[in-house]
Structures are given as structure tokens and as C-alpha cells.
Amino acid sequence: MNWQDDSTATNVSLLAKWAYGAIRPVVRLLRSAGVSQAVILECVKRASAQHDGDKPKGRLGSGTRYQSVLALSVVTGTWARSPEWTDQSGVARELSLRKDDPKGFSALVHSVDSHLNAAAVLKELQQLKLISVDADASHVRLLRHQVKHVGDETFSAESVLRDLQRFAETLEHNVFRNGDGGPRRMQMTAARLSIDPARFADFERFAARNGQVFLDSADDRLNATPEVVQAAGAGYGVGVFVFFEEPPNVKLD
Secondary structure, X not given: OXXXXXXXXXXXXXXXXXXXXXXXXXXHHHHHOOOOHHHHHHHHHHHHHHOOOOOOOEEOOHHHOHHHHHHHHHHHHHHHHOHHHEOOOOOEOOEEOOOOOOOOHHHHHHHHOOOOOXXXXXXXXXXXXXXXXXXXXXXXXXXOOOOOOEOOOOEEHHHHHHHHHHHHHHHHHHHHOOOOOOOXXXXXXXXXXXXXXXXXXXXXXXXXXXXXXXXXXHHHHHHOOOOOOOOOOOOOOOOOOOOOOOOOOOOOO
């Protein structure tokens, strides 16, 4: 697997496919709520005009494809949590960048997937600021193992649009499932309608710490199940999100 860059101009069909996947369940929910097609189209036009001047930030390089990002997550997760790649205190070890080191970075990558290109994985992890390579480029250290789809200046277009589609499809499933016997999907919310802004930082620390513990546990459980050929297997997973709502502009008499 090699990581290369490409542009939106060469991926119009892919963008259309991902956009449809994200928009379709939203449109179904809106239509079922009584919103007409004309109103939906008008809202799309208004939203598009509102953001017409935004700078394009979506990354479409092959390294940002969903399967590539997923592979990176497995590499960093294995590095952070597997006893083979952590020290006695459970912290991810600093790894050698020598290709022939049986305990080095290349060995870690190939232990996850023998088809992965270790140099390409290293480059992508550096771009995502997940690792730190020392001055003489002999060793690499893991900074964090959570692979985020969004960077300072760009985001992985496919991964972000997939997340949007998944969340919309979960809401769609819960509304229209009609007691079917298929795999369950869940959307649960804990929220306060009014909260002191001074407490935001405290809650953010709580959510980040506990959310990551939950995701790591789910990741370990999912990865413990037997894998099947991709064409025959179904995807299953969990997601955690934190939302913020601006205070309503309510005028009191």
C-alpha cells in the first residue's frame, strides 16, 4: 500500500458517491418529517451560498482513503496497547527505524499487515502528527494513537463523509426500522440545556478521557473477532461525539 496525493478534479465521481451517501438518509428523514422537496432544495442552495467562499480543505490522496486510515489506526492501536510493543509500564516503546530490526517500526507495521509499506505509513503518521522522529532519523516515538480525520489545515474527505453518513444512517435506522431483526444501531445522548461556560474545559477533559477508554475497549473487542474476506463481511463499530449548541437568542419581556 502506497500513499499518494491526488486532487478533487480527478475524483468528481468519488465525491458524488460520498456526498450522496451522506445526504440520502438526511433527505429521507426530512421528507418523512414533512419537509417538501422544494424546501430541501432551497435550503441546500442557501447553505451552499453561505459557504461558497470557504477554502477547500478535503484531502483526497490515497493515504486518506478510509481503508488506509483504518490501517493506520490498527498500527497505532497495536503500538499503544500490545505488550509486544509497550514497555513494562504499558507505555508505547520508542522503536528503531532500521528495516531489519525485529522489534523496530517496520516489524510493527508488517505484524499488522504484511502488505503495508512501512515508509509510507511512517510518512502519513508524521503528517498527522501522531509520531516524533528523532534528529538522526534512527528512532520513532508514538505521541498519540488516536488517528483523527481532521488536521490543522485539511481533513480526510472520505473518512469525514463516511462518519456523517454513518450517523445519519443510525438516526434513519432508529426511525424506520419497524422492528426488523437486523443488527441494532444505537444513538444515545447525555446533555444539559444550559451549562456554565467556565465548566467546558473540565467536561472536555472528562469526555476525552472516558470516551477514549470506551473506544479502546470497543476496538479491542472488535479486533478480537475473526476477520472475514472484505467482500463477504459487514462493517460494525461504535462512535463517540461531543456537541455544542449556541445559546438561543431569546428575548424576555
